[in-house]
Amino acid sequence: xxxxxxxxxxxxxxxxxxxxxxxxxxxxxxxxxxxxxxxxxxxxxxxxxxxxxxxxxxxxxxxxxxxxxxxxxxxxxxxxxxxxxxxxxxxxxxxxxxxxxxxxxxxxxxxxxxxxxxxxxxxxxxxxxxxxxxxxxxxxxxxxxxxxxxxxxxxxxxxxxxxxxxxxxxxxxxxxxxxxxxxxxxxxxxxxxxxxxxxxxxxxxxxxxxxxxxxxxxxxxxxxxxxxxxxxxxxxxxxxxxxxxxxxxxxxxxxxxxxxxxxxxxxxxxxxxxxxxxxxxxxxxxxxxxxxxxxxxxxxxxxxxxxxxxxxxxxxxxxxxxxxxxxxxxxxxxxxxxxxxxxxxxxxxxxxxxxxxxxxxxxxxxxxxxxxxxxxxxxxxxxxxxxxxxxxxxxxxxxxxxxxxxxxxxxxxxxxxxxxxxxxxxxxxxxxxxxxxxxxxxxxxxxxxxxxxxxxxxxxxxxxxxxxxxxxxxxxxxxxxxxxx
Amino acid sequence: xxxxxxxxxxxxxxxxxxxxxxxxxxxxxxxxxxxxxxxxxxxxxxxxxxxxxxxxxxxxxxxxxxxxxxxxxxxxxxxxxxxxxxxxxxxxxxxxxxxxxxxxxxxxxxxxxxxxxxxxxxxxxxxxxxxxxxxxxxxxxxxxxxxxxxxxxxxxxxxxxxxxxxxxxxxxxxxxxxxxxxxxxxxxxxxxxxxxxxxxxxxxxxxxxxxxxxxxxxxxxxxxxxxxxxxxxxxxxxxxxxxxxxxxxxxxxxxxxxxxxxxxxxxxxxxxxxxxxxxxxxxxxxxxxxxxxxxxxxxxxxxxxxxxxxxxxxxxxxxxxxxxxxxxxxxxxxxxxxxxxxxxxxxxxxxxxxxxxxxxxxxxxxxxxxxxxxxxxxxxxxxxxxxxxxxxxxxxxxxxxxxxxxxxxxxxxxxxxxxxxxxxxxxxxxxxxxxxxxxxxxxxxxxxxxxxxxxxxxxxxxxxxxxxxxxxxxxxxxxxxxxxx
Numbered sequence: 001x002x003x004x005x006x007x008x009x010x011x012x013x014x015x016x017x018x019x020x021x022x023x024x025x026x027x028x029x030x031x032x033x034x035x036x037x038x039x040x041x042x043x044x045x046x047x048x049x050x051x052x053x054x055x056x057x058x059x060x061x062x063x064x065x066x067x068x069x070x071x072x073x074x075x076x077x078x079x080x081x082x083x084x085x086x087x088x089x090x091x092x093x094x095x096x097x098x099x100x101x102x103x104x105x106x107x108x109x110x111x112x113x114x115x116x117x118x119x120x121x122x123x124x125x126x127x128x129x130x131x132x133x134x135x136x137x138x139x140x141x142x143x144x145x146x147x148x149x150x151x152x153x154x155x156x157x158x159x160x161x162x163x164x165x166x167x168x169x170x171x172x173x174x175x176x177x178x179x180x181x182x183x184x185x186x187x188x189x190x191x192x193x194x195x196x197x198x199x200x201x202x203x204x205x206x207x208x209x210x211x212x213x214x215x216x217x218x219x220x221x222x223x224x225x226x227x228x229x230x231x232x233x234x235x236x237x238x239x240x241x242x243x244x245x246x247x248x249x250x251x252x253x254x255x256x257x258x259x260x261x262x263x264x265x266x267x268x269x270x271x272x273x274x275x276x277x278x279x280x281x282x283x284x285x286x287x288x289x290x291x292x293x294x295x296x297x298x299x300x301x302x303x304x305x306x307x308x309x310x311x312x313x314x315x316x317x318x319x320x321x322x323x324x325x326x327x328x329x330x331x332x333x334x335x336x337x338x339x340x341x342x343x344x345x346x347x348x349x350x351x352x353x354x355x356x357x358x359x360x361x362x363x364x365x366x367x368x369x370x371x372x373x374x375x376x377x378x379x380x381x382x383x384x385x386x387x388x389x390x391x392x393x394x395x396x397x398x399x400x401x402x403x404x405x406x407x408x409x410x411x412x413x414x415x416x417x418x419x420x421x422x423x424x425x426x427x428x429x430x431x432x433x434x435x436x437x438x439x440x441x442x443x444x445x446x447x448x449x450x451x452x453x454x455x456x457x458x459x460x461x462x463x464x465x466x467x468x469x470x471x472x473x474x475x476x477x478x479x480x481x482x483x484x485x
Numbered sequence: 486x487x488x489x490x491x492x493x494x495x496x497x498x499x500x501x502x503x504x505x506x507x508x509x510x511x512x513x514x515x516x517x518x519x520x521x522x523x524x525x526x527x528x529x530x531x532x533x534x535x536x537x538x539x540x541x542x543x544x545x546x547x548x549x550x551x552x553x554x555x556x557x558x559x560x561x562x563x564x565x566x567x568x569x570x571x572x573x574x575x576x577x578x579x580x581x582x583x584x585x586x587x588x589x590x591x592x593x594x595x596x597x598x599x600x601x602x603x604x605x606x607x608x609x610x611x612x613x614x615x616x617x618x619x620x621x622x623x624x625x626x627x628x629x630x631x632x633x634x635x636x637x638x639x640x641x642x643x644x645x646x647x648x649x650x651x652x653x654x655x656x657x658x659x660x661x662x663x664x665x666x667x668x669x670x671x672x673x674x675x676x677x678x679x680x681x682x683x684x685x686x687x688x689x690x691x692x693x694x695x696x697x698x699x700x701x702x703x704x705x706x707x708x709x710x711x712x713x714x715x716x717x718x719x720x721x722x723x724x725x726x727x728x729x730x731x732x733x734x735x736x737x738x739x740x741x742x743x744x745x746x747x748x749x750x751x752x753x754x755x756x757x758x759x760x761x762x763x764x765x766x767x768x769x770x771x772x773x774x775x776x777x778x779x780x781x782x783x784x785x786x787x788x789x790x791x792x793x794x795x796x797x798x799x800x801x802x803x804x805x806x807x808x809x810x811x812x813x814x815x816x817x818x819x820x821x822x823x824x825x826x827x828x829x830x831x832x833x834x835x836x837x838x839x840x841x842x843x844x845x846x847x848x849x850x851x852x853x854x855x856x857x858x859x860x861x862x863x864x865x866x867x868x869x870x871x872x873x874x875x876x877x878x879x880x881x882x883x884x885x886x887x888x889x890x891x892x893x894x895x896x897x898x899x900x901x902x903x904x905x906x907x908x909x910x911x912x913x914x915x916x917x918x919x920x921x922x923x924x925x926x927x928x929x930x931x932x933x934x935x936x937x938x939x940x941x942x943x944x945x946x947x948x949x950x951x952x953x954x955x956x957x958x959x960x961x962x963x964x965x966x967x968x969x970x
Binding site: 046047048049050051052054055056057058059062063065066077078079080082083084085086087088089090091093094108110111112113114116118120127130131133134135140142144145150152154156164172175177179180182183186190294297298300301302303351352353384385388401404405406408409411412415418419420421422423425426436439440 | 531532533534535536537539540541542543544547548550551562563564565567568569570571572573574575576578579593595596597598599601603605612615616618619620625627629630635637639641649657660662664665667668671675779782783785786787788836837838869870873886889890891893894896897900903904905906907908910911921924925
């Protein structure tokens with residue numbers, strides 16, 4: 001990390017008496033203000049909700065999020081991937097360069113104060129591509145990276161829809177063969193297995209745009225080598241899932257694909273219900289089928305072949321995919337796709353660079369949490385405190401203050417031993433403190449009571465699991481805790 | 486975590502054949518597009534830099550960031566604080582309500598497509614206040630929460646300045662006494678000690694706005710009870726650090742403070758160079774001084790009194806502080822303030838709610854990283870792989886593919902044992918693989934060589950520390966690894 005000057009005040013300020021504002025709380029809203037008129041102190045009550053479509057994470061919710069992210073990170077580490085990150089704000093140009101696509105109203109884009117078009121990232125792949133491209137000659141290949149970015153979109157018309165989600169991304173750059181597809185699929189399955197989901201719960205639909213390319217070449221005269229036209233056609237074929245073919249005739253016609261050709265394609269897609277059926281359509285020597293077969297052979301070797309479901313209709317909506325595409329789904333059919341990904345060997349080309357083989361997936365936080373909750377697989381998460389420590393209120397202010405200082409010293413001692421100590425900061429009665437410790441899920445409550453403390457610096461230690469209570473001198477507490485563990 | 490539908494496609498889509506797009510890669514830039522015309526495939530080369538003033542984090546940089554955040558989180562856990570988060574985007578109104586302040590050009594604010602004024606958060610405290618206020622009747626007090634948000638500001642005129650940083654925030658709500666100040670200061674010191682910084686490197690300047698209030702009452706006739714005027718005056722007093730008093734006469738006059746009163750205040754501030762000196766000014770029975778003395782007594786009990794430096798000139802620039810204020814600084818005087826915070830008991834009032842006692846600090850990532858690098862305290866961080874696994878290239882494509890499948894199976898086995906395995910995805914020679922393992926800082930390289938593998942499924946295991954090499958059958962590998970550990 002370059003440690004350069006950040007968020008620094010522009011106003012010269014004498015260092016002699018006081019270091020300038022910066023790393024602490026220095027609101028950009030105020031730090032440069034030259035005038036400080038008295039304004040009305042209170043105004044209309046504030047809207048207490050986060051902005052529409054976004055979430056606050058209170059501690060009980062953030063514990064769950066951290067648990068999910070921890071599972072993602074552990075899975076990525078098990079597969080030897082390294083974490084990266086990029087700014088949530090990107091140049092809008094990053095999202096308008098891809099063949100066959102246009103910026104729509106869903107991009108959370110705006111003009112900054114300098115007149116630049118920027119956007120909150122809708123997905124991570126373009127940022128990753130930018131980072132890889134920026135260091136292409138210095139990065140040893142293959143690159144195996146992961147990230148857990150927050151991604152944004154803007155929806156104007158509907159209510160109750162989220163405008164942000166978190167998305168686990170894993171990508172491999174520099175490996176042309178399907179060993180890369182098989183490895184990222186192993187990570188997807190590795191995550192599911194880690195959290196207790198098996199192949200009876202979830203399947204992974206798999207297809208290949210190369211298969212589609214061979215079908216398109218046979219039926220529509222669209223060649224994969226004609227990248228922009230092929231990509232645009234794939235985006236339309238993806239729509240065949242949700243819109244009757246006849247409604248898309250005009251769009252296909254704009255790509256020089258006739259209604260008859262569209263109908264022929266739809267027929268072939270319907271016939272290609274299995275790899276065997278596709279072989280009848282494409283021939284035994286089809287390179288696309290050979291690649292798909294190799295993914296299956298690798299999946300067999302990894303031990304996750306039972307998760308895969310061939311589905312010729314899976315195309316994925318992004319124009320940049322060029323080869324194998326996949327999406328995980330819950331077999332009950334109740335939820336939307338859980339994750340999706342594929343090969344995108346030409347993305348850097350569309351950014352004006354040289355092509356570089358790449359495979360990856362995005363895995364959002366929302367659908368998988370629905371699934372985990374449906375299946376009761378979200379664990380109870382502790383609040384992660386080893387002990388609640390408090391000084392017993394005596395009712396005498398001076399005595400209470402003195403005992404509070406001693407409690408601070410005990411907290412300091414115990415924290416240096418590695419304990420996570422929640423120090424109660426006001427004099428309290430045991431009833432309050434034990435209830436508090438219970439709510440915090442703390443295994444122990446430690447009380448400084450005036451008499452016991454005065455008599456040999458003993459703490460009253462209560463085991464909140466058993467209810468047992470003992471007086472333990474502070475200097476014997478480390479041994480007492482070790483014996484208990 | 487509420488698992489509601491996020492980033493969902495608005496277009497109805499048949500679920501029968503294929504689950505709708507959503508949790509996978511579904512770019513907001515494209516998923517709703519109804520037209521897919523062929524556009525020119527490549528355009529002008531992309532700008533490979535992140536937006537001005539922002540940072541990419543390549544893996545080697547993110548490792549350092551994760552290390553820093555890990556130290557912050559461990560410190561917060563040691564003190565019994567719970568993590569929370571809120572959206573990086575907030576309503577602009579959240580930043581214009583504070584007394585004595587106005588939104589300036591530095592707020593990264595803009596109008597969204599729905600015509601709402603929003604901003605990338607410049608600091609975390611207003612979001613925290615919003616969250617506390619939203620659940621005030623349901624939250625058991627005290628609240629002890631921390632967060633590590635990315636905060637933004639917009640600077641139009643200068644180059645090379647950061648527009649974002651990360652900032653560790655810790656706050657206690659609901660404790661009126663200075664035990665809360667002492668506890669958050671203990672966490673600041675706890676972090677420094679954890680990373681190897683001691684009180685010879687860093688000090689913490691401490692003062693109190695109550696002290697300032699007593700001085701203002703004596704010299705300027707500004708009463709702390711007149712919240713807006715007091716806050717605005719504090720913001721001006723903070724400026725006395727960097728601007729000659731005479732240049733601020735007009736601003737003070739707007740608050741009904743005469744030039745003579747300003748001069749009297751400056752004189753008193755100059756005289757109040759120690760708590761003892763202040764006692765001469767304010768009297769032995771000053772409540773503000775009693776509070777400051779109690780902070781010192783608690784600091785003594787915690788064991789960090791040697792970090793504290795009384796400094797009557799420390800005011801902090803934020804209007805919302807009401808009591809003790811502090812900032813950490815490097816004693817060499819080379820850097821800007823490392824962190825800053827204080828008590829802000831009236832923030833909820835300024836939001837239209839009831840007052841609630843609160844104390845907290847913000848601790849940015851930039852200055853502390855400069856300090857840690859200056860002092861050589863940033864550790865070497867591993868890339869966190871236990872083994873690099875590869876199949877030896879034979880030059881025969883079919884044999885290589887078969888061995889690659891076996892390597893995938895071995896990777897799967899080892900990962901289920903808990904090992905972090907970087908599987909090489911293409912057939913490689915040992916020279917490349919060992920160099921790769923070295924670059925990854927992996928302790929072990931595991932090779933599937935055709936003969937050894939055929940002969941009893943043995944792996945060639947190389948210890949990259951010692952250079953030792955051994956053939957270990959796969960089913961003996963767990964025991965072999967355990968014996969080695």
